[in-house]
Structure formats: structure tokens, C-alpha cells
């Protein structure tokens with residue numbers, strides 16, 4: 001195995017991680033999760049940084065932690081029946097950030113994750129500029145920079161006729177290291193969760209992993225906590241319940257808290273196939289056209305894949321995240337082998353004139369073939385209540401994928417996940433809401449969320465529709481590669497979502513696109 005392959009093996013670690021749990025009950029519950037580490041763990045210095053020093057004016061944080069593969073010590077499991085200000089269900093980036101932000105506000109938080117770290121998550125692995133401000137604020141950016149990652153300086157867009165345009169990310173953002181990174185989610189999420197564990201426990205809260213939330217507790221339409229157990233649905237471990245003034249749903253697109261809120265309490269639809277996207281991902285080594293650990297990520301709207309798109313995102317030197325995404329309702333219209341994103345991807349890699357050449361010496365990372373779904377934040381046609389759908393109620397707020405906030409053009413969901421996590425912390429006051437997070441405040445959260453993200457999500461939705469028109473894309477990409485203003489416009493659109501508005505201004509379109 002090449003050094004690169006060996007290194008990557010240690011990132012991915014696909015094998016099943018045996019876990020077991022021991023309990024002593026009743027009264028105090030003691031749980032030990034025994035894990036068999038699969039990889040050689042480098043030296044970890046678990047020295048902690050006080051969470052209250054985390055702001056932009058604070059002196060630089062000294063991180064000695066370089067390892068991100070080993071187990072995370074989350075401490076003791078709280079007693080059955082314990083009460084918290086905030087319970088966060090799901091320890092992905094949105095949940096880790098929500099737990100951190102609420103703990104930084106002085107709340108006693110319980111953060112619960114179903115998996116045991118380190119765990120994989122199917123994604124394109126790009127962590128954009130919007131995410132990085134939160135990643136920095138939470139003290140995770142320096143950790144990321146100390147682990148292998150790819151620095152994104154540009155995005156290549158390709159159209160069906162083979163035209164490509166390279167859109168540079170703003171130079172000043174790149175120089176400040178705020179433009180964007182890509183790195184395996186297994187690695188990124190580990191650092192977010194580890195930091196959240198430090199922040200939450202130092203503020204007097206608790207963190208549990210390997211705990212599956214199976215039931216969301218409700219009293220007269222108000223969510224009051226959760227119950228669940230260790231070891232997955234079929235496990236016979238004892239059920240533990242915890243209560244809180246606020247429960248945050250952060251468990252991704254099938255979040256039990258969001259499902260309870262949206263379908264259970266309000267009888268509204270949780271999913272909409274016109275706004276959910278299927279995604280398929282593989283990791284490859286040795287793909288042609290990628291050198292070093294800095295450069296472009298690539299998105300291609302190619303024949304045979306449109307109305308979906310094909311991406312190539314390097315995640316570190318020599319390793320590329322390769323995938324395909326397509327809106328589920330469009331996927332259903334496909335016939336035969338085209339219905340399968342996996343088969344579509346195989347077809348592109350083996351038969352497309354450009355990509356078969358680039359993949360001729362490449363090798364797939366075994367076990368990396370996985371699919372997942374992206375709940376888009378595009379506006380629904382006739383929403384029964386709030387846009388993109390109901391995300392909060394009495395006793396509850398949802399964040400990230402649980403709130404259906406993925407950008408429908410770029411597929412980026414981490415940024416809005418982190419933003420919604422922070423926003424949720426600004427709407428909760430542990431003293432004023434001690435008797436339960438009130439419905440009126442939930443409405444304010446939903447209103448602010450859509451006021452903040454509605455325009456960009458709507459613009460991205462329009463763009464997502466436009467890229468399906470092959471001829472238009474051929475022409476647009478061709479022209480963008482020749483005309484500087486169009487390249488600049490694309491840069492603006494990607495780096496600054498506000499600039500997307502310009503795309504729908506008739507005068508701007510006339511002067512930029514139609515004039516020679």
C-alpha cells in the first residue's frame with residue numbers, strides 16, 4: 001500500500017467498530033463504552049482550552065492536539081431522569097455547534113450522539129467560507145489546520161459540451177485562510193464534536209455517544225425531553241430519559257425531534273421529493289488533474305448526469321471525494337440503470353471521454369461507496385406553515401439538516417447548519433424560558449431564520465433549475481471562460497450569497513451576459 005493509501009486508510013477506517021456498554025442501575029447509571037481502536041493513535045494531549053476565551057479578541061489558542069482518530073472521552077453518563085437547560089440530539093457539525101454555543105451562553109447542556117467517534121458521514125467534504133467563521137469562533141479552525149486538508153482556492157464548473165470555467169475565490173479571503181477547505185467529514189466532525197465535548201463539560205453539562213434517541217417526550221404539544229438507549233434499535237440496554245426546557249433537533253435529515261415536531265405535533269409533511277436530493281460518494285486516489293494540497297474543487301454538469309451533477313473535491317494531497325447528486329423527484333423520472341447514482345458514476349468514470357482519461361490510473365478507496373440524502377432549503381410551493389418547513393415549536397428548535405437548510409445549488413449544508421446553531425442560542429434564555437421554550441419565541445426563530453437565509457436559498461433554487469438547461473449552460477460556461485466580468489460575477493455569487501441577487505437584475509444580466 002502506498003504511503004498515501006496507508007494515510008488515507010487511517011482517515012477512513014471503514015471497519016466496524018465494536019462497542020459495548022455496561023450499566024449499573026438503579027440510581028446512578030454508569031456506562032462504559034469499550035471501543036477497540038482500529039488505528040494507531042498518535043499522542044493526544046487532551047489539554048483543554050477554557051471555552052470563555054473563545055472570541056476573536058482572545059489570544060491565539062495553543063493546540064497540542066493533532067490526533068483526530070482516537071476515541072473521544074465523553075465522561076460519565078448522567079443519571080436517568082436528569083434535567084438540563086438544553087438537550088441537543090445529534091453530534092454532527094450543527095449539533096456540536098449548537099451544544100457549544102448554548103454552553104458558551106452558560107446553559108447546562110446534554111449533547112447526545114448515536115454513533116461512537118470517529119464516524120464517517122457521506123458528504124462532498126467541502127467546508128466553505130460561511131462555515132469557517134463559526135469554526136474559528138468555536139476554536140476548531142486551528143485544529144483543522146493541523147490535520148491533513150485541502151485548501152480550496154477556486155471552483156471549476158464544467159458544462160455538457162466540455163467547456164470549463166475556473167472561478168477564483170476572493171484572494172483576500174484565501175490569504176486569510178477563510179475561503180474554504182475540504183477534508184473528510186470523519187476528520188472535521190471529530191474535531192467539532194471533541195471541541196463541543198470540552199465546552200459542554202466545562203460549562204457543567206454532559207455528552208453521550210453511542211446513544212440512540214428513540215422517543216421524543218411531549219406534553220400537550222410541548223416537547224419536554226427525550227428517551228433512548230445504547231447500542232442501536234435492537235439493543236436491550238435500559239431506556240434512559242432526560243428532560244429539558246429546550247430540545248434541539250440536530251440529527252440530520254431523519255431527525256426524530258424534527259419528525260415529532262413536524263409530523264407528530266403539527267401534522268405537516270416532513271419531506272418533499274422536489275426538495276430532497278440523493279447524493280452518492282466515493283473516495284479515489286490518483287485522479288488526474290489534481291496536484292498538491294491547494295487548488296480547485298470541480299462541479300460538472302455533464303451529458304448523462306444532468307439534471308444532476310458530478311463533483312470532484314480533493315480532500316488532501318492525492319485523495320479526491322468523487323460524487324453525484326440529483327433531486328429525488330428527478331431521479332425517479334430516470335429509467336433503467338440511470339436510476340442508480342452509483343451506476344451513473346461508474347458510467348462517467350469508465351466512459352466519459354474526459355473523465356475516463358483522468359481516472360485511468362486512479363484507484364477507489366474500498367468501502368467508501370455510500371449514499372445519503374440532502375434536505376434542501378429551497379422554498380416549498382404551498383407550505384402549510386413556515387418556509388422551508390416548520391423548524392421550531394414549544395420546547396424545540398431544529399438546526400442544520402434537521403431544519404432542511406442545505407443550499408439547493410451548491411449542496412452546501414454545513415454553513416447553514418452552523419449558522420442556525422448559533423441563531424438558536426440567541427433565541428433561548430435559560431432563566432426566562434426555564435418553564436419551557438415558548439411557542440412565540442419559536443416563531444421568532446423561524447422568522448429570523450427565513451429572513452436571513454430565504455433570499456439566498458431562493459436564488460440558489462433558481463440557479464439549480466437553470467443548470468438543467470444544457471444549451472444555456474454550454475453557452476454560459478463558454479462565455480464565462482472568456483469574459484472577465486462573468487467570472488467575477490460567479491466568484492461573487494459563490495463567496496457572497498448577497499451577490500447572487502445581481503443575477504436576477506435585468507440590467508446586470510443585459511450588460512454582463514448579452515453585451516459582447
Ligand SMILES: Cc1cc2nc3c(=O)[nH]c(=O)nc-3n(C[C@H](O)[C@H](O)[C@H](O)COP(=O)(O)OP(=O)(O)OC[C@H]3O[C@@H](n4cnc5c(N)ncnc54)[C@H](O)[C@@H]3O)c2cc1C
Pocket residue numbers: 089090091092093094095112113114115121122123124125126127128211212213214250251252253254255256278279280281323325371372373374399400401402406411412413414415417
Ligand atoms: C452526498 C452529499 C454531499 C454533500 N456535500 C457537501 C459539501 O461539500 N459541503 C457541505 O457543506 N455540505 C455538504 N453536504 C450536506 C452536509 O453533509 C449536511 O448539510 C451536514 O452534514 C449537516 O450537518 P448536521 O449536523 O445538520 O447533520 P448530520 O451531519 O447528518 O449529523 C447528524 C448527526 O445526528 C446523529 N443522529 C442521527 N439520529 C440520531 C438519533 N436518533 N439519536 C442520536 N443521534 C442521532 C447522526 O449519527 C449524526 O452524527 C452533502 C451531503 C451529501 C449527502
